[in-house]
Amino acid sequence: MDKLNPNGKIFTELVLEIFRLNGRLLEAGDRLTQPVGLSSARWQILGVVEHGPITVSQVARVMGLTRQSVQQTANSMEKDGLIEFLDNPLHRRSKLMTLTSVGRKSLDYTQEQHAVWANRIGREHSLECLRAAVEVLRQVSKSLEHDTPLPADTAELDTDTTDTTDTHHERV
Amino acid sequence: MDKLNPNGKIFTELVLEIFRLNGRLLEAGDRLTQPVGLSSARWQILGVVEHGPITVSQVARVMGLTRQSVQQTANSMEKDGLIEFLDNPLHRRSKLMTLTSVGRKSLDYTQEQHAVWANRIGREHSLECLRAAVEVLRQVSKSLEHDTPLPADTAELDTDTTDTTDTHHERV
């Protein structure tokens, strides 16, 4: 087909499988969270906020998303009374998110449902297999993290792209 | 923390790692495809269309997305001259997508870039590890596929949800 060597080929299969799995997992997550007005995205943020007051930017860094994306979801969760913004003694603009009692209750319910679901799926697979898979994915994740954007030759398109000045990616 | 048993716990870690990896892969994919006016989403569809004329619905089923989502992306790709809709002798409404020469060229370029990238990342991991991971992910995917939406007790919220009439999920 193309210039894929064996490793590249199986890595590509891994990528496709991750896309497919990601879809299925979001679907399952939405089903899990929807009874209490959450969603996969909201749940993930609440799961971080749960561990103590934290700012939007910090959550974005932890989750590997952009600041703006987390801000949007956080704002809509505040509107829905799931979280509150507390004044931050260390920063006037950057407020601290905390769970409200409603948010706490929603998260509790979701985590309970999640445990049932995760145990049910988890028991269909061996501990060693799951552990091995996690380990590989972590290593792959690290590879991607270290992989530099420019692979040396950008070839003849858009010749003035050679500046590389990197005007503030918001993403970490 | 909660009622997660060992399998449930490691499965949960797997889930989180998949989310993180999915984000990184989309990022890499967009970087790969952007020079020729593609994106990860468009690329994936073209990769299916490449193997022969196929309808929107069929592609949606293959990719695990909704019909409407693929239709939207396909329509915008047609506007951009990457694909064409041919009359389908077997179905008056459901046209067949095919690559135009522009689409062909864009896909060729992307696949070439992809091969370089996949080989570069792939060589940082052993064949056995990658293969094992793919295998586990496939099994997990199957587990999720077979996992039925209703886990017996929906508990006391929204009592009239007991109908289960399942008004046409568009998703397979």
Place this chain on the structure above:
DNA sequence: GCAATATTGACAAGAACCTGTCAAAATGGA
């Protein structure tokens, strides 16, 4: 054949991401 059912394209609205920009606020170095 014909009627119930399923599939399909089109359209609408919304969720969850992204990039880019601006001004306010914080930080760090001279």
Place this chain on the structure above:
DNA sequence: TCCATTTTGACAGGTTCTTGTCAATATTGC
């Protein structure tokens, strides 16, 4: 202290994917 840089919230606009609906078309069972 003061000025350049960085961080942050707010806002705008775009992409991808979702759910839900409608009417047109296919398919299936009788």
